[in-house]
Amino acid sequence: MKFEKINIVLTLFVLINYSTSAQNKKINAREKMAFIKGGIYTPLYGSKEEGSGIKVAPFFIDKYPVTNAQFLKFVEENPKWQRSKAKKLFADKNYLSNWKSDLELGKNVLPNSPVTNVSWFAAKAYCEYYKKRLPSVDEWELVAKASTNQSDGSKDQNYIKQILEWYSRPATEKISPVGSRGKNYWGIYDMHGLVWEWTSDFFSALVTGESRGDSGLERNLFCGSGSVNASDFKNYPAFMRSAFRSSLKANYTTSNLGFRCAKDFK
Amino acid sequence: MKKVLIISASLSVILLGIVIYLLMGVKNVESASIKEVKQTSSEKKSCCAEVKNENAGDNSIYQLESVWKTEAGNKITLNDLKGKRQIMAMVFANCTYACPLIVNDMKKIESAINRSDVNFLLVSIDPKRDTPETLTQYAKNNKLDLGRWRLLTGDENGISELAAVLGFKYKKEPDGSFSHSNIINVLDENGVVAYQHFGLNQDVQDVVEAINKNKEQ
DSSP states (O other), rough: HHHHHHHHHHHHHHHHHHHHHHHHHHHHHHTTEEOOOOOOOOOOOOSSSSTTTTEEOOOOEEESOOOOHHHHHHHHHOGGGGGGSSSSSTOTTTTTTTBTTTOOOOOOOOSSOOSSSHHHHHHHHHHHHHOOOOOOOOHHHHHHHHSOOOOOTTTOHHHHHHHHHHHHSOOOOOOOOTTTTOBBTTBBBBBSSOOOETTTTTOOOOOSSSSSSSOOOOOEEEEEEEGGOOOOOOOOHHHHHHHHHHHHOOOOOHHHHHHEEEEEEO | HHHHHHHHHHHHHHHHHHHHHHHHHHHHHHHHHHHHHHHHHHOOOEEEOOOOSHHHHHOOOOOOEEEETTSOHHHHHHHHGTEEEEEEEEEETTTOSSHHHHHHHHHHHHHHHHHHSEEEEESSSOOTOOOOOOOHHHHTTTOOOOEEEEEEEOHHHHHHHHHHHOOOEEEEESSSSSEEEEEEEOOOOOTEEEEEEEEESOOOOHHHHHHHHHHHH
């Protein structure tokens, strides 16, 4: 009888504890995301009429790129995404290759730096595990065009120049911690200057750099590509991002490609 | 006792012989394969990519767990396609230019190979409009033999994952149509991409050869 009581009390205690920690987790997750009220974004390619843009619905997005420490927790809880266990179809041989082992970051990898060497599938699985998703190209670009004090910095040549300077610097071996590249108009950190980031529909970048035949704007190769025209010829960083995305495959991993998650606003 | 000695001695001699033979064989094979690689790379057509076939299971696209509906309305996973080679393309029924040409190219392949152990698969990228009924109608309009053709419709997540593993690019346009790459894929019995043919209205002989080569192996 006594034991039962103790048991019930214990169970209650555990339950309460569990629910508060779950709630904390939720709140934490919310706090680490920022609300983007949406807006009009003009994609670099593919808009059919001049001046028309794509309406991006309101959404949440992570303030920071996902860190090594966060990703480590994810692979601890999802063993199939550990380095030695991930299938080749979903992550190439360089997946998490900068870590010391399956569950150790090692000396050269800062816990608070963005995780890199992750594939699209791995990034997608991470976001889904936390009931989130990857941002679309349109969402990512909408957030990325904001400078420090304007929601649209794409006409600000100084701002574009800053981004280009980052693109032209060689990648350093050690990636700085998240937050080190400052926040933009929306309160989002590190959209430029730290790592490249995966998007949910990276495969929608239709122009590839390959000479093999999937490139060019021939109607033969892309249905509908007759309408493909660049909308902003001065926005070199956008061209570079588009070219980079179109060179990616879903199991690719590179040492300067990470991600952050987004969430629908309901 | 003597017998045992003799047997073991002769056995070890035979073993040694086998080892030497193997070592020489490997060397020959190596130099042969290097030659082959050199040849194929210089002969490689600009339009197509031969896909390397390492660890079959690990590269099978049938590892994708998405659920699809056939034109008959049956629920299947990609793994249910295991066992037969598939000639496969991603299309949408409302497509007016490229997709009819792709289907036409696939029908050319169908008549060129003239064999029953290869199936044909069309996967829709337009889940909103391409219901099983639409796909059945599409098959009728294009005179597809549903004994060997199958048409699938799924959800956006499944489609994006499949597109991602195939390197198939697509984008929904504001008018509801899609821009997309034109690829005919040859999948082996285990769902590993054995060959990809890019573009439209080209000679499909390369695909036919890829299928036959795949069969010989």
